[in-house]
Amino acid sequence: MFNPLRFLWRVNSRFKSWDEEDINKYQGKQIKKLIKHANKKSRFYSTFYSSYNIDDFSNLPFMNKQLFMDNFTQLNTVGLTREECINHCLEKEQSRDFSEYYKGYLVGMSTGTSGNRGLEFVSKMEAFFMQLLVFFRFPFPKTKKIHLAFILRVFSPGFGHNGRKIRITYVSPLDTIEAIIEKLNTLNPNLISGPPSVLQVLARARNEGSLKVSPLLIISYGEVLSSNVKKIVEKDFNCSVVDVYKSSESFIALPCKHGNLHINEDTTFIEVLDKNNKPVEPGKPGFVVVTDFIKRKTPIIRYKLNDLITIDPKPCSCGSKFRVIKEVHGRADDIILGKKIGSDELRFILPDYIRRSIISSSEYIEEYNAIQTSPENLTIKLQLVANVEKQAKKDIERTIQQSLESIFSKHDSEVPEIEFLYISIKQDFDKKLRRIQRNFEEDFLN
Ligand SMILES: [Zn+2]
Incomplete structure (x- = not known):
């Protein structure tokens, strides 16, 4: 037993x-x-x-x-x-x-x-077993009860939990940043776990005062945590950030x-x-x-x-x-920026949205890249399995286009011009493969 x-x-x-x-x-x-x-x-x-x-x-x-x-x-x-x-x-x-x-x-x-x-x-x-391993081996901070807000991509069954020593609440990273901030303010967790792209945006919200939580520890997962992002998040939250892989x-x-x-x-x-x-x-x-x-x-x-x-x-x-x-040195994705409708203001769009619209559009996609060169332009490079017919390609493009339109609209942002390219995407052994990239700085419009 x-x-x-x-x-x-x-x-x-x-x-x-x-x-x-x-x-x-x-x-x-x-x-x-x-x-x-x-x-x-x-x-x-x-x-x-x-x-x-x-x-x-x-x-x-x-x-x-x-x-x-x-x-x-x-x-x-x-x-x-x-x-x-x-x-x-x-x-x-x-x-x-x-x-x-x-x-x-x-x-x-x-x-x-x-x-x-x-x-x-x-x-x-x-x-x-995996949960037990984490509960027993993870260096949780010493406190009466851990309340972990888990900004988690897909799996939720088994993750929501409210026990004597530990409470875990699931927060969807597919909400808008504003919704995530509001949820965290209501939950007031003493531990936050999320992908570094989300943590970085939350750190800024903490710095600006809209996010009011003071966690004892932050856990980064799902993407590469660069030392730069680690420093920013630690400074703005005034607590340590640890990584799980x-x-x-x-x-x-x-x-x-x-x-x-x-x-x-x-x-x-x-x-x-x-x-x-x-x-x-x-x-x-x-x-x-x-x-x-x-x-x-x-x-x-x-x-x-x-x-x-x-x-x-x-x-x-x-x-x-x-x-x-x-x-x-794995995947490090960028945050995409949307241009607010009728204004020059830029809005954050998490890379997860873009990733999900692409991967859920078709089974034929083997590899992909999305590159934003300006708030108005997004290039999507696709590597498909062999022998995909023209019509199927059109269907993929239409599905991605529709899904991205709904994402940008949800963020009250103008939909960029989307260009599709079909190429072979190889990972360079010595470089990180960033699937979602932004090639311009945030102060682009200023
Ligand atoms: Zn050690």
Whole structure:
């Protein structure tokens, strides 16, 4: 029987007392178990690995989002089809009601840190484990009761919670900034979690006085937290900002009490590799390859993310031997600016809006970029799957156009001229891939 107290003890003692040898030994065992499970229960993996020696982990082929999405029906071990999951997500996007389980599972459409559309899928038990891990390992500030306002992209089932020690309230990042501020003022949380693009705008509101909350700690997630944004948010809120690093595929890292981002070595195995798929030394950036020990229903084995990370070569002063991520060089998106109707005033539009209109418009989109060159011009670059017909392209453009029109109107802003380009978008190994970019400064009109 599962015993939460024993789990708590384990989660803490592993983090504090395991040395490198303990970590390696444990991970080796977990990897073996996972591969055996995937090979037996997932039709995809048994074919994928059929010509490989499954005992030789470092020679197994890599997974990626494309392979995962293309083979979702055969890959998951519970018999759900890709079509039913996507339809369920599109319905949720339409109704914006993310509170439902689908056949007992949390199914979500992610834009993830790795960008284009993917399915995120966890069982209730898997979600429960991840929650426990966060509750037990996260350095919550010492206070009678934590009240966390979670500005969260998609998943809400299981996140809303009101217990004796902790209350979590979900705030949708798809509201306007004004609505988010109003909600936070009413809730008055002592912890706020949100993507850095939202936190940055909230910091300004705090500075200007419209946002009146004084949290004890701020948690950044979902996008890259640059040191610059971190500084601004810490200054305007007068509290620390810590980062968590979670992708749709795995809960990769949590901060320690010294604010450093430690890999969850007991629930995920992270390889950091160079262009030629060779391991890089700590201190140098490399691609993240994830193997997750929790997600058994959609096994994640040697799954390559588009993110680059640098491992800190120095051990953390907190004493834990779990590796520290010094920097995540993943997605960093810009805030789009709308020009208020009948005035020169600029209004903030969060990148999430733009991302969602693009990814929910069609299944054919593999990769995308949206670049705002002025408040009047927005260029959308799309990389589609092969052989998409002209009519289908027109439909995609119309859907995106309509969705963006409604977003800009909702923000009381003029709709920019939207140009569509069809090109191949490659990620430059050495640069961050910003999918939503703004090429002009905010004081553009002054
Ligand atoms: Zn530490």
